[in-house]
Amino acid sequence: MTDGAQRTHMIDLRSDTVTKPDEAMREASRDADVGDDVYGEDPTVNELEAEAADLVGMEDALYVPTGTMGNQVAVRTHTDRGQEVLVERESHVYKWELGGLAQLSSLQVRTLDGGERGIPTPKQVRDGYVEEDGHRPGTGLLTLENSHNSKGGVAIDPTKIDAAAEAARDLGLPVHLDGARVFNAAVAHDVPPDRMTENVDSVMFCLSKGLGAPVGSMLAGSEAFVARARRNRKLFGGGMRQAGIIAAPGLLALQNVERLAEDHDNARVLAERLAGVDGLDVQDPETNIVLVNTESAGLTADEFLDACEEAGVLGTQFDTHVARFCTHWDVDSDDVEAAAERVGEALDWSN
Numbered sequence: 323m324t325d326g327a328q329r330t331h332m333i334d335l336r337s338d339t340v341t342k343p344d345e346a347m348r349e350a351s352r353d354a355d356v357g358d359d360v361y362g363e364d365p366t367v368n369e370l371e372a373e374a375a376d377l378v379g380m381e382d383a384l385y386v387p388t389g390t391m392g393n394q395v396a397v398r399t400h401t402d403r404g405q406e407v408l409v410e411r412e413s414h415v416y417k418w419e420l421g422g423l424a425q426l427s428s429l430q431v432r433t434l435d436g437g438e439r440g441i442p443t444p445k446q447v448r449d450g451y452v453e454e455d456g457h458r459p460g461t462g463l464l465t466l467e468n469s470h471n472s473k474g475g476v477a478i479d480p481t482k483i484d485a486a487a488e489a490a491r492d493l494g495l496p497v498h499l500d501g502a503r504v505f506n507a508a509v510a511h512d513v514p515p516d517r518m519t520e521n522v523d524s525v526m527f528c529l530s531k532g533l534g535a536p537v538g539s540m541l542a543g544s545e546a547f548v549a550r551a552r553r554n555r556k557l558f559g560g561g562m563r564q565a566g567i568i569a570a571p572g573l574l575a576l577q578n579v580e581r582l583a584e585d586h587d588n589a590r591v592l593a594e595r596l597a598g599v600d601g602l603d604v605q606d607p608e609t610n611i612v613l614v615n616t617e618s619a620g621l622t623a624d625e626f627l628d629a630c631e632e633a634g635v636l637g638t639q640f641d642t643h644v645a646r647f648c649t650h651w652d653v654d655s656d657d658v659e660a661a662a663e664r665v666g667e668a669l670d671w672s673n
């Protein structure tokens with residue numbers, strides 16, 4: 323048995339989705355007041371939807387099982403079949419959702435290169451727009467993402483979101499924000515969450531990422547939008563019954579927004595320590611995601627992550643030479659110090 327295999331405590335930095343619900347969440351689940359949510363009769367879901375809408379400054383919100391469903395329902399609700407949708411080329415909704423834009427909404431995608439921070443400029447939005455005519459399908463939607471996962475959890479400045487959204491609005495295009503981690507972006511900019519969503523038409527955010535809920539995401543927008551989205555959620559198989567059981571921990575999760583600052587501090591410590599390991603190029607984190615380039619170490623990200631796992635640390639492969647580590651509420655500052663130490667050892671073994 324190797325040293326790595328003997329370790330009892332694996333430090334799991336694959337994602338902020340690996341957290342386990344605490345006692346308070348489990349109790350809330352057990353004690354939740356429930357009803358049939360397809361009939362709109364689950365008081366816990368109704369409360370969660372109202373609180374979630376409030377938090378992001380929208381009229382209404384819809385509880386969905388996953389972030390992917392929230393994004394795909396939003397896109398379906400905003401668009402007509404055959405239209406084009408403008409997406410950032412590294413965005414989750416385009417890259418990591420099994421081509422749902424085509425499969426579920428019959429859309430054609432036009433990608434925009436949002437550069438290092440993953441945010442298209444107003445000019446790119448205008449240039450990407452296609453007017454409907456006898457030959458062209460027309461553009462139906464612009465999607466944005468904040469924080470931007472593939473770019474390393476960068477927290478896009480709300481004024482940049484405003485600028486892209488205003489360009490879209492001038493063209494009559496609605497804007498959907500994939501805000502799976504929008505609270506991380508808000509905390510990083512020290513602004514209230516509703517500042518990040520001020521100029522978009524809809525936002526999806528996840529309760530099951532940094533906020534610690536075991537399951538669930540929210541899709542928020544105007545009352546009319548959410549009413550139509552509710553029908554599309556049913557169409558996509560997401561109409562749930564006594565969903566208060568899983569929504570109750572979500573209500574507690576909404577109280578964890580400020581706590582995300584701890585994850586950001588831990589990510590900074592992790593990045594600083596990893597930057598001291600020979601052969602690793604580490605991107606300065608803005609939120610809870612740390613990207614590590616392994617090329618100078620002569621390792622692919624997969625080889626690097628195998629060595630890390632041996633040493634007792636889990637991460638995710640993001641690109642041939644890029645690995646991602648993610649901090650979350652089940653790891654503390656001691657864990658990230660220990661993780662960096664183990665990664666240093668791991669590189670020693672593999673050299």
Ligand SMILES: Cc1ncc(COP(=O)(O)O)c(C=O)c1O
Nearest residue numbers: 388389390391414471500502528
């Ligand atoms: C930016 C972003 N959007 C959407 C999702 C999808 O969320 P889910 O895994 O709940 O479907 C994720 C998940 O990692 C994400 O990072």
